[in-house]
Structure formats: C-alpha cells, structure tokens
Amino acid sequence: MKWMCAPKALTPKILTGALGAALVVVATPAAAQSDARMDRLERQISALQRAVFPGGDERFFEPEIRPEARNQQQVTPQVTTTPLTDVLARLDAIEGQLARLTAATEVNENALSAMEMRLAALETGGTVPRGSLATATPAPTPTPASRPTGVIPVPDESVELPAPPPQPAQSTPSAARVAAVEAIVKPVTGDRGDDEYTYGFRLWDAGFYPEAQQQLSLYLEQFPGHPLNSRGRNLLGRAFLDAGEPRAAATHFFENYQSDGQGERAADSLLYLAESMIALGDTRRACIALAEFGEGYPALAVGRLQRMYEGLGARVDCN
Structure with a gap:
C-alpha cells in the first residue's frame, strides 16, 4: 500500500484502509509484530504529511521536538502503561493526523477549483471578485443577449475608417x-x-x-x-x-x-x-x-x- 501520492488521492477508501490496518494491529497477538506495523504506519503518515505540506508547517502537524515539551517531560511523573494502552494512544494520534490531512486536502481542492474558475473567467474576458477564491462554486454561464455587438467585423482589414481629409478654407459667406x-x-x-x-x-x-x-x-x-x-x-x-x-x-x-x-x-x-x-x-x-x-x-x-x-x-x- 503506497501512501506517497498527491493530496487528491486521499479518498475515503484510503482513509478507511488506514484505519482498518490500525485495527488489525490491535487484533494481532504478537506485540513485536504490532509495534513494527504501527511504526511503519506512522512513518507513512509522517511522509504523507511532508509531501502535502513541504517545510513542516506547524499548523498541520507538530514538530518532533519542542522546548516546552522537554520541560514538561522533566516535571511530569512517569505513568506506567500497558502495550494495549500504547496502541490505543497511537491509534488516536493517527486518527487525528488523518482528520487534519483530510480537512487540508479539501481546502486545497477547493482553492484549486476556485483558481481554475478565476483563470477561465480571465481568459474569456470576464471578471471574478477577489472573494471568489473562498468558494469553488462556478459562476453561471452568461446567456448571450440579442443586442448589437457594437463592432462591425471587416475580414482581413481594420474596421477603423480613415480620418476625413482636411477641408479647404471656405470663402466668406455672402451677406x-x-x-x-x-x-x-x-x-x-x-x-x-x-x-x-x-x-x-x-x-x-x-x-x-x-x-x-x-x-x-x-x-x-x-x-x-x-x-x-x-x-x-x-x-x-x-x-x-x-x-x-x-x-x-x-x-x-x-x-x-x-x-x-x-x-x-x-x-x-x-x-x-x-x-x-x-x-x-x-x-x-x-x-x-x-x-x-x-x-x-x-x-x-x-x-x-x-x-x-x-x-x-x-x-x-x-x-
């Protein structure tokens, strides 16, 4: 199963497959095999995040090391956990990452659709308000009105008529x-x-x-x-x-x-x-x-x- 793909590949089927794989990990009796598969799943999610958001934007996933997290680790007492609780916690983290990726993918697709609509309007000579990038709803196609075009088409020639020649000086009008x-x-x-x-x-x-x-x-x-x-x-x-x-x-x-x-x-x-x-x-x-x-x-x-x-x-x- 390959996770390195474009944002649009995050379909509901792929998300369901990811959660299904996680549930299989829970159901596996062998703890070593569960840890290996969980590690691989987390690495794939992490790689997918970096493909969708190059540069590691903290708005979408947290960095691995934070100063404040180090301080908390120093003062927080150790809590004894079992392998099952560790797996559940890691599943919760994976579900949260998938939810953020899904939301971000929808935002990206929405923005891309709006940009394509704006480009099409500009190519046809129309105008698109600045706020149109916030929605992907396409503008209705204008219905051609039965009215004169205002331009007389002249094949292979400019329609502009030559300026009138200068008029000769007129004689003085009679009384x-x-x-x-x-x-x-x-x-x-x-x-x-x-x-x-x-x-x-x-x-x-x-x-x-x-x-x-x-x-x-x-x-x-x-x-x-x-x-x-x-x-x-x-x-x-x-x-x-x-x-x-x-x-x-x-x-x-x-x-x-x-x-x-x-x-x-x-x-x-x-x-x-x-x-x-x-x-x-x-x-x-x-x-x-x-x-x-x-x-x-x-x-x-x-x-x-x-x-x-x-x-x-x-x-x-x-x-």
Missing part, C-alpha cells in the same frame, strides 16, 4: 446667407444642452450644413453625456452626408454606433453608414453594416426603419 442664418432663432428653454442641439437641428433642417456641422460639434464638445448626444452625433453625420462629404459622414456615423449601440439613433447611424459606404463605392462594408443592422435591430428592420433598410438593400448586391 444674404449671413442674414438667413441669423434669422433662425436659437431657443432658450433653460436646458442649454437641449437648446444647442435644437439650434443645430434647425440649421440642418434649413439646409445650412456647414453652420449645422459647427453648431452640432460645439454642442457635443460642451455637453458630453447629454441625453441627446446620440441624436447629435447622428445629425452631425447627416450634415456631412447631405453636404456631399460621405467619408467624413461615415466617421461620425460609425462613432455614434460604436460608442453606444443602444443609443436613440445608433440604428439610424448604422444605416446611414451603409449609405455612406455606397456613396464611396465600398459595397463590402455597406453589406457588413446592413447585415449588422438586420441582426442587431430586428424590430426596427420591420418597423420605423424598414423602408430605409429595404431601400439600401436594393441598391447593393450582398450575395
């Missing part, structure tokens, strides 16, 4: 244009963010696309996190698209969709991104954007944006 722009009233409702966005919308709606681009960019810069940011980024992209600048428009549409896939106008931006790609002659990316929209926003594909979705799909061959 008539300045007067027309000034005629558009900027609202004052007490919500400055809402007022800035609404003013940009009015400029775009009136066809003043460069002015709308400037106003909406100012709104997004001054009011990050405003409830209308998704609308503002989408409208900024439309101001560039309507001005005949599809590449600059695509940059803003992609940013709006990627930054908040659940935003109020994220789905719209995905379709306008496809329209921008069609205008640039990039059919492949247009098809990717349309496929992402159909998968991520099935309700809108048959609802509010159905006509635009089907119209764009008819303009490209995605088969």
